[in-house]
Amino acid sequence: MLSEEAKKEIEKALRKYPNKRSAVMDALRSAQKARGGHLEKADMDEIAVILEMQSVEVNAAAAFYTMYNIDKPVGRHHIQVCRNISCSLLGAEHLIKHMERTLNIKTGETTPDKRITLSTVECLGSCGTAPMMQINDDFHENLTEAKVDEILKGLK
Amino acid sequence: MEQIILKNLGKPDSHKLENYAASGGYKAIQSALKMRPDNIVQMVKDSGLRGRGGAGFSTGLKWSFIPKDPTIQKYLCCNADEGEPGTFKDRGIMDNDPHLLLEGMMITSYAIGASVAYIYIRGEFDFGARRLDAAIDEAYAKGYLGKNMFGSNFSLDIYVHKGFGAYICGEETALLESIEGLRAQPRKKPPFPALAGLYGKPTVINNVETLACIPAIIEKGPEWFSKIGTEKSPGPKVFCVSGHVKKPGLYELPMGTTVRDLIFNHCGGMLTGRPLKAVIPGGVSAPLLTARELDTPLDFDSLAAKGSMLGSGAVIVMDESACMVKSAYIINRFFSHESCGKCTPCRDGTPWLTRVLKRIEHGEGNPGDIELLESLCTNIFGRTFCPLGDGAVMALRGHLKNFREEFQFHIDHKRCMAS
Numbered sequence: 001m002l003s004e005e006a007k008k009e010i011e012k013a014l015r016k017y018p019n020k021r022s023a024v025m026d027a028l029r030s031a032q033k034a035r036g037g038h039l040e041k042a043d044m045d046e047i048a049v050i051l052e053m054q055s056v057e058v059n060a061a062a063a064f065y066t067m068y069n070i071d072k073p074v075g076r077h078h079i080q081v082c083r084n085i086s087c088s089l090l091g092a093e094h095l096i097k098h099m100e101r102t103l104n105i106k107t108g109e110t111t112p113d114k115r116i117t118l119s120t121v122e123c124l125g126s127c128g129t130a131p132m133m134q135i136n137d138d139f140h141e142n143l144t145e146a147k148v149d150e151i152l153k154g155l156k
Numbered sequence: 157m158e159q160i161i162l163k164n165l166g167k168p169d170s171h172k173l174e175n176y177a178a179s180g181g182y183k184a185i186q187s188a189l190k191m192r193p194d195n196i197v198q199m200v201k202d203s204g205l206r207g208r209g210g211a212g213f214s215t216g217l218k219w220s221f222i223p224k225d226p227t228i229q230k231y232l233c234c235n236a237d238e239g240e241p242g243t244f245k246d247r248g249i250m251d252n253d254p255h256l257l258l259e260g261m262m263i264t265s266y267a268i269g270a271s272v273a274y275i276y277i278r279g280e281f282d283f284g285a286r287r288l289d290a291a292i293d294e295a296y297a298k299g300y301l302g303k304n305m306f307g308s309n310f311s312l313d314i315y316v317h318k319g320f321g322a323y324i325c326g327e328e329t330a331l332l333e334s335i336e337g338l339r340a341q342p343r344k345k346p347p348f349p350a351l352a353g354l355y356g357k358p359t360v361i362n363n364v365e366t367l368a369c370i371p372a373i374i375e376k377g378p379e380w381f382s383k384i385g386t387e388k389s390p391g392p393k394v395f396c397v398s399g400h401v402k403k404p405g406l407y408e409l410p411m412g413t414t415v416r417d418l419i420f421n422h423c424g425g426m427l428t429g430r431p432l433k434a435v436i437p438g439g440v441s442a443p444l445l446t447a448r449e450l451d452t453p454l455d456f457d458s459l460a461a462k463g464s465m466l467g468s469g470a471v472i473v474m475d476e477s478a479c480m481v482k483s484a485y486i487i488n489r490f491f492s493h494e495s496c497g498k499c500t501p502c503r504d505g506t507p508w509l510t511r512v513l514k515r516i517e518h519g520e521g522n523p524g525d526i527e528l529l530e531s532l533c534t535n536i537f538g539r540t541f542c543p544l545g546d547g548a549v550m551a552l553r554g555h556l557k558n559f560r561e562e563f564q565f566h567i568d569h570k571r572c573m574a575s
Binding site: 001017018019021022023024025026028040052056060061064065066067068083084085086088090098122123124125126127128129130135137138139 | 227238239240242243244246274277279280281282283305315317319320321323334335336337338339340355392396397398399400404405406430436440470472474480482483487489490493494496529
């Protein structure tokens with residue numbers, strides 16, 4: 001079941017567009033947030049009913065965009081480290097390896113306590129402050145090994 | 157030079173309406189609402205403004221393609237799906253000066269007769285999206301948006317549409333598909349969006365920086381604008397500098413500023429004592445320039461003449477420590493990851509390029525791999541539905557043309573020449 005808050009957000013999104021289908025991205029976003037970072041089939045089925053779409057159409061839209069985590073639960077803190085060219089030039093690979101060692105997980109994995117998921121992503125549009133990473137919705141920029149250690153320590 | 161687009165960056169609370177208005181904001185829209193819409197289109201044509209999203213098409217001309225029939229619904233879409241690696245100018249504008257974008261959108265909507273406008277912002281820019289939502293709320297509360305805005309006969313609603321991680325949405329017809337709730341795959345053109353765009357209605361799609369230029373053109377006139385920069389690429393340009401420089405960041409300078417001037421005067425030169433090796437002048441799709449080409453002016457035509465492009469104005473600087481095989485691999489991996497899957501040359505060709513580049517980079521390349529890359533490039537370039545595949549090829553060809561010996565060295569010696 002979608003949360004009441006997610007349903008309210010979907011209602012709000014529907015007011016922006018002349019057709020219901022256009023609200024699908026906002027709806028999926030709200031559903032993912034409500035579930036703590038991922039989507040399940042039940043969410044998409046429910047969205048399909050609200051937006052008068054076929055379930056498969058909602059799934060097709062969701063599967064197209066990389067930020068929807070379909071059936072892939074993530075930790076409370078989802079770390080996404082940029083590995084594109086500007087960050088790479090300033091040592092992104094080194095930071096990724098450092099985090100893998102510190103957290104004792106590989107990229108793409110979640111710590112056993114479900115605290116942290118470590119992912120790599122392509123450019124996040126923060127190239128002037130490279131290297132950088134995103135944790136949930138927040139950007140962390142001009143990273144160094146010491147700064148990363150400090151940030152990881154703060155993730156409860 | 158006088159800052160036009162970035163003028164409010166760094167000022168305290170620059171994102172708030174009261175501060176934007178106090179620094180002269182929302183005057184241009186009020187003047188515009190007293191003008192005839194077609195006069196505004198003519199002013200923007202006369203200014204010579206060319207789209208800052210990458211294509212460099214005349215903004216005024218684009219607007220003039222919109223049918224004049226007032227009974228037809230029209231839309232404006234702001235392309236804020238800033239995803240070209242190296243680019244962060246639109247984010248800078250939206251995070252710090254959202255009202256400048258809104259004012260540019262208000263004037264544009266009035267000029268083309270659009271009563272609804274969407275800002276398509278990439279999903280990762282959560283902070284920017286919240287800033288825009290708050291700015292829109294402020295504008296409604298003041299009567300600057302909505303029915304009879306500023307007490308005029310014109311009404312406009314602006315909404316934020318959030319993407320969710322797909323570079324292809326920066327392609328204007330893919331962006332429209334995405335707003336319509338579909339998989340974001342580019343549409344066949346024609347019909348062009350000016351005739352059949354969002355929901356099949358006439359639509360203008362403009363980049364954030366393009367729209368941010370509009371208030372100043374109204375306020376100071378097209379002639380003033382056209383005197384900045386070069387004759388064929390007038391106006392200011394925001395350059396996004398990243399990589400091996402002392403002071404990376406956003407720099408608003410006249411179009412036609414040289415690469416050398418940008419890096420060595422404005423950005424404080426190279427990060428360390430190592431000399432410059434290559435510069436990507438316009439986002440990763442743009443073929444790189446070498447140290448011999450630093451006097452190239454950064455504008456649409458000068459870079460095209462060099463076989464590269466201005467693109468989004470993302471200048472990525474690499475010193476001698478950078479491996480060109482690795483750079484080509486990282487950039488190609490990006491395109492392969494972002495291919496939307498609609499057409500075969502791009503969907504199958506870009507991952508194939510990535511596999512070959514990966515093995516060369518990791519010291520597992522085979523004799524003949526460079527020729528294989530070239531042959532794949534030939535089979536992708538010009539044969540794809542949208543420019544994504546072309547971008548992948550242009551980037552790789554730029555690397556191969558100037559640094560072929562590094563690729564050969566990787567294959568022959570199973571290790572890197574640069575580091």
